[in-house]
Amino acid sequence: MNIKNLKKLVYILPVLAITACHSDLDQFPIDPDSSTEANVFADTEEAKSGLAKLYASLSLTGQEGPAGDPDISGIDEGTSQYTRMLFSLNELTTDHAVVGWGDPGLPNLHAMDWGAGNDFTVGMYYRLAQEVSFTNSFIEKAINLQGEEAQYFIAEARFLRAFAYYNLIDLYGNVPLEDKVSTSLPEQASRQELFDFVEKELIDIQDKLKESGANEYGRVDRVAAWALLSKLYLNAEVWTGTEMYAKSVEFSNKVINSSYSINTNDANGNGSAYDELFLADNDKNGAQNEFIFSINFDGNQARTYGGTTFLIHAAVGGDMDPAEFGVNGGWGGLRTTKALVNKFDYAVTESDADGNPVAWSDGRALFFTDGQSLEINTIANTFTDGYAVTKFKNVDSNGNAGSDEGGTFTDTDLPIIRLAEIYLNYAEVAALGLGGDKQTAVSYINELRERAFGNTSENITSADLTIDFVKDERSRELYWEGQRRTDLIRFNEFTTANYLWPFKGGAKNGTAVESFRSLFPLPSNIISINPNLTQNTGY
Template sequence: MKINFINKFFLIIPALVLFSCHDDLDQDPIDPDSFTEADVFADETEAKSALAKLYASLALTGQEGPAGQADISGIDEGTSQYSRMLFSLNELTTDNAVVGWGDPGLPDLHAMSWGASNDFTTAMYYRLAQEVSFCNSFISNAQSLSSNEVDSFIAEARFLRAFAYYNLMDLYASVPLTTQVSTTLPEQNSREEIFSFVESELLEIETLLKESGTNEYGRVDRVAAWALLSKLYLNAEVWINEDRYTDAVTYSLLAINSSYSINTTDANGNGSAYDELFMADNNSNGAQNEFIFALNFDGNSSRTYGGTTFLVHASRGGSMDASAAGINGGWEGLRTTKALVNKFDYAVTNTEDGDPVEWADGRAMFYTDGQNLEINTISNTFTDGYAITKFTNIDSNGNAGSDEGGDFVDTDLPLIRVAEMYLNYTEAVLRGGAGGDLQTATSYINELRERAFGNNSGNISSADLSLDFIIDERARELYWEGQRRTDLIRFEEFTTSSYLWPFKGDAKAGTSVSDFRNLFPLPSNIILINTNLTQNPGY
């Protein structure tokens, strides 16, 4: 069984509650067996257990495992998991994915027709706001302890809070900025203020976090702060109308030159080192050396219907053999559009109709048998659109994950990896960032492509590097990793007519939509409760 920081503590962590500020509730418990705030922060060991809850809040959904005592109400518990909702908002809204299910609000995502009461946009806001609250509570209480180790715990909590605000700023723009647990209704802060907060927090904690590679697997170190700064600065022109590409180059390089490295290990000798990144033993097969920040999952001790369990099950259907993916059955939901498939322009085998079915690029992990390249209908037709086999519950030796029933998946999910830093560096250089050069950028891209092709047949020259190339290379390298919407917005392709994909804007051939769709709405019920908040335009 895979043991890591999160699942080791999951079964003994109490939920961090939002403590009342009323004096009449500030009393010792009558029951001597009660587990209280004082117990949670009694010492360094107990504080570490509480820290695990902050990580677990992004990976899991409640207090009982896959279902029961959910952290968030009003939506199916499995659906409410952070990375599953990130996929829904940042992948299903793009050319990378469609889903055939009819859950309320779900078809509206790819159709780009969501409203302020959409279940998914609402639940993501709550999930991230809850993470902020958990982090605020932890930081406040852990400050009563004094040790270097606890100081690093607090720095990690500050990183996770900054990460939550990074997401809130990306998805919703102007949101309340809260750093203390409070019962008063918060004011709304501008996107610029959120950006400044995230930036200042990451800069302050970079030396407080443990040095590169010295923290235990499942926890962040200072490289995560550098990497998140790289992402922040790359999007600064969109978010705050400032050119910060030189800073993006600087922090991409810091992450690249750390102890983390591109995985080049093909542990089973049958696939590629790229495959290893998304297998059940990616915490130990060499892939972990590329993961700067990842969500950890275990099929027995940290069960959820989100995370990679969702990605593996939902992407299997039709004539696919679910057991070959280490699971007991497919959910027949997720496929992709031909727009993504056609990004892989090194096809080596085509059907009689000319549709590609095999590729020289090993990142083209498509299942085509019985699948149509063209999508005629999204709903209830799994065979319309190629399926994707990128995520699997099989390890490098061909063994299924630890859950003998085949329900839950062991595969960890990278949120930030070194390959993204290569791509960030290259894009920032192409956009005019100082401190980098095209020759180095080309070498980084070719390192990724040599891993994908298994040789140098896909290598490019510096003359081939352009922004058009990079947006497509990001699609090839990072698809289904929660990045695509943010990338398309940065390249002015998300809502515009400059780039169309099947069923964009609910039109079979694709159509443009209004620019206000670059942001999601604040939840309508939040607007009703807190009159300090102003809804995003268009909603």
């Protein structure tokens, strides 16, 4: 089996043996399926199909393409896809996004009044628990395989397990910690214990993963371990009470000095290379050199109603032309608030008759304004309230639509960790004065801004590098990439009155909410089934 990249790797999913449908997921994790594992782990080449499932569990939702045989039941299959739920929990709960749909539990996210039975908080827990189950099973069965390539497989599985636990720490706090297949009711681990596990795993596997840039596109190498450590240490003070900013800088430096590079290839010639990161050919247009860990999609061979299919369709509505986005129609749901738009105030080049911005020199300000109001008066069923976001498109650098001739499913891959984020991690610590070099951080910021503007006109100096500047620069660079809630919590702005945005807490002008909202609840049925678990405070 000669597999050149992960898009091809997931083609084989229908024949995988490691499958499961978790209705209650009352045991965390459980044995996915042992009936045909002998076939999957007969040799290294066959085991690669098992490895494919571990990656595909984050990109797809089941065994029959977009719908029909889900890995997780009890929630709409497309909604249950990992990156769609990451957007729902880490972007819809913030100033970056609102959605007009009334699906049960969905309006509660931006209003910040979810409960322990919320479909989205429950679904994400199940998805991450499933990934832990799959990786534990794979590691246990692959341990006896011989050869260097098999050892790389195991290291990648351990990275994916650490990544799942990184998400669980961030979203839920104290959850069960299991590193082997088990059918017993698990004990609950503290956030510190989970942090220590993820840290230890990533440090141990860094030299067991392939060298920087040596793996197939879509599979992780050792730089991914360094990058996740940079992120882990950046959040250490929030998650454990002990700051570890110097360690974040240490591993940021490792990433920055690797073979990955900021994409500056302006293939479509629009003056900014930023938008190339989010097009249908971002696996080969230069963007792939910036992607340290990505979730990959293919309009024909890796179909889902989550992923970038969701991000692109759901963001198209009103007077927007779906063809410009390479899709057959818009779902008219996702928009943004003026809080995000206003972060580009310094770059406004044109305003409408009411003084609202409609054009910007910063190439990251990817908004559609025609027929849209900057102010949001009504979120539900009113797509024209709030600017639309045009960041993601299912067209390539030459404007050609993606591979699905029907225009439903997209080819655009989604970066989960990219080099620009690590630049910003370094800059954040430098701005705090807790590590790194401020002038070096300025050079990293200016590299990103030169890409955004196509010139040096908006480069900054050391005097400009404040923590407030970095906070806003993270928003401008990383919006809609699943980062915002985590950032706001780190800056003490997620639940507090320190920073308000439209309809935060359900109030039109925004209001503070209870501090316990910084964590999502454990699913109520998990709590009722397992007496070893204690619900998060407030739920």
